[in-house]
Amino acid sequence: xxxxxVAALIAxxxxxxxxxxxxxxxxxxxxxxxxxxxxxxxxxxxKLATQQFVQWQAGTxxxxxxxxxxxxxxxxxxxxxxxxxxxxxxxxxxxVYLGRxxxxxxxxxxxxxxxxxxxxxxxxxxxxxxxDQGKIxxxxxxxxxxxxNVTPSPSxxxxxx
Numbered sequence: 774x775x776x777x778x779v780a781a782l783i784a785x786x787x788x789x790x791x792x793x794x795x796x797x798x799x800x801x802x803x804x805x806x807x808x809x810x811x812x813x814x815x816x817x818x819x820k821l822a823t824q825q826f827v828q829w830q831a832g833t834x835x836x837x838x839x840x841x842x843x844x845x846x847x848x849x850x851x852x853x854x855x856x857x858x859x860x861x862x863x864x865x866x867x868x869v870y871l872g873r874x875x876x877x878x879x880x881x882x883x884x885x886x887x888x889x890x891x892x893x894x895x896x897x898x899x900x901x902x903x904x905d906q907g908k909i910x911x912x913x914x915x916x917x918x919x920x921x922n923v924t925p926s927p928s929x930x931x932x933x934x
Contacts, residue, residue: 814870818886822901823868825912826890830865832856840908855914863893871918874900883910889918 821838828834834852836844874885885902898918902911 812870812872815886818901818903819868819870819888821903821909822886822888822890822899823865825901825909826859826868826888826899827865829855829914830859830862838907838909839912840904840910843910843912859897859914862890862895862897866891866893868899871898874902876902880904885911887918 825834825838829852832852834847836847839847868891869889871887871889874887876885879885879902882905883902885900888899888901890897890899898915900911900913900915901909904910
């Protein structure tokens, strides 16, 4: 009998705890990770990328928009070959800005951008870098979005003021 009384005394606080905190037994919503913000395109860069894509498709590239170090690569044969391949994609329909092209080899005055150029019969990725004078210093078409050539590197350690 005495054992039953001791058991009742031990069980009473446990019942009280369960009644006082009924939420322990209920499932809670799982927190969702914060959504990755959609990158915001610079309208001037998007206009430049679109104009250049259409010009490359047509085979009429305005070489004055390119930095001098890139001009040697813009041969008539290269433009004609690229134009033929881009022409197979059909008419340009729209572009999607995917984000910045962060290349640790770029000097600080160069900013890179990645777009998907959509056409009636296919898509292509455009990787474009522009210097602070507005000249194109790198312009690459890729048939798939790859990042194997991008090496992540940590940011510089902030210095105390």
